[in-house]
Amino acid sequence: MSVRLKLTLSYAACLMFAGVMLLVAVWVFLLRYVPDRVLIIPGSATFVDGVFPIRSELLRVFAPRAFVLMVILLLFGLVGGWFLAGRMLRPLDRITAATRLASSGSLSHRIQLTGRNDEIRELADAVDGMLGRLEAHVAEQQRFAANASHELRTPLAITQTLLDVARKDPHRDTHDLDDRLRAMNTRAIDLTEALLLLARADQRSFTRQPVDLSLAAEEATETLYPFAAQHGVGIEVSAGTAITVGSSTLLLQLATNLVDNAIVHNLAEHGTVWVTTSAHAGTVSLLVENTGDKLSPELVSTLTEPFQRGALRTHTDHPGLGLGLAIVKSITQAHDGTLTLTPRLTGGLQVKVELPAAPPASPTG
Template sequence: MTRTRRPGLSVRLKLTLSYAGFLMLAWAGFMLVLAFVLRYLPDANLVDARGGVPAPNRSDLAEAAVRPVVAGTLVLAVVGLVGGWLLAGRVLRPLHAISAAASTAAEGSLTHRIDLPGPDDELRRLADVFDTMLDRLEAAFAEQRRFTANASHELRTPNAVVKAMLDVAKADPEGRDVDRLIDRTLEMNARSTAIVDALLRLARTEQEASGPTERCDLADVARAVVDGIDPPSPVRLDADLR
């Protein structure tokens, strides 16, 4: 059962807002430090005893700082959003490659690989793990195809032998021992059952063998198969070459 999910913000937009938010927090911290410093400035007008220009007091500095603070806040907000959007896109670029490879694999093609370049970071390791998974899936599907082909071949051989024996018996019903034919048919049936059982056991095992292996001489296997086939009945051929 597929659960419906409501749409939300993209990861790129979330990272952009995070970058801009951190920048604005840093700016707000700077403003707090500036306000803390202004608290220790005198609020009264200070005039030089020689009649010079009065020095700016706390109110004058606060009023003069309003416009730069507002302008700086707007500039930092724009820079944070634009820069965060570009930086998030650069960071998430490998994820787009991984998503494209996953979509290609979902369509049935397992030959595409990410092969992500760059330093050995978290995204590079994620891409390598995904490539390894695709390699294992491709090998598993290839093994499944080979298993199907071998199963078809192994099951077709005893059926063909039984059919050949029945055809021979049908062509010469009086020259064939019925009991022997039944015995040979039962033998081929038992062989087919053994093959099916072996294939089922093979299907339940893992694709990659973990136990010890040994070499097998195919000549012995072929000899056993040939010995299991009933020898053909003698045939006499008369030819007139005149």
């Protein structure tokens, strides 16, 4: 049975039930109080032993008409219920058509249901929102796949060119060729590992355990101190206890990427990076700020996209892979957190990661 037929039968049944209850009410509150017989004047039309059988006569007249009325109510309930059910289910047909188009690969179609803001309208709006997010996600994945293919092809193409040149010139310096091949190979390995890390974060395939962001921040800064000193960048750390739940490896990678990004995209001389961790009501945060050129909000909004290197902000010979902040974004989302990028008024960037705080430990007894 279709939903429309079920609704139709339900409407008809409710109407029939209401009719029966009405007849019962007429009997209980009216006919039962009518006397069985009454005295009449002799010589009238109906005369039986000087009394008129009023109740039986009323029942004889009322019963057929009540039956006809119930049949009319049944027909009205079926026809009216069929019409009303079709009208109520018509928006669901539009929702079904939209989902079928989406399943066939067309994500641009929208239901755009008008009318009152009822449950069906809310469902249609929710489906429209889901289709919009799916379309954006698919477009992002397509761009990512195209960019990843391009990035992976570049070192391979350069390697092939170097090998071709070496084959044509056997007297070429092999040490220079070896250095360049090693550099290209290292870049390809780094890019592949970054892509794998990004995929791992997106899939949320990791074990969750309590992690102190302050320890991750301190380890990341200690590891990158030589790199910062090499480029004349100072690091100031203010690490307050900030315990969340997640992957210690991924969160360490998150902190490392943020500090590394702050070092690379800094002033040419005498730059500074500030790293702060703190705990709040229900959340913990990692804040990384750096000096640098003034950035526009439009540029900042694109920095978490894969392979957006922000070349205009770079003042070092470390071009990066363009995946640092993209990995930070994926790790943050995998830990149900939020990532906020804000340009500093005096130049540089402020990056804030907020994650849910770990629940308080249960007392042992």
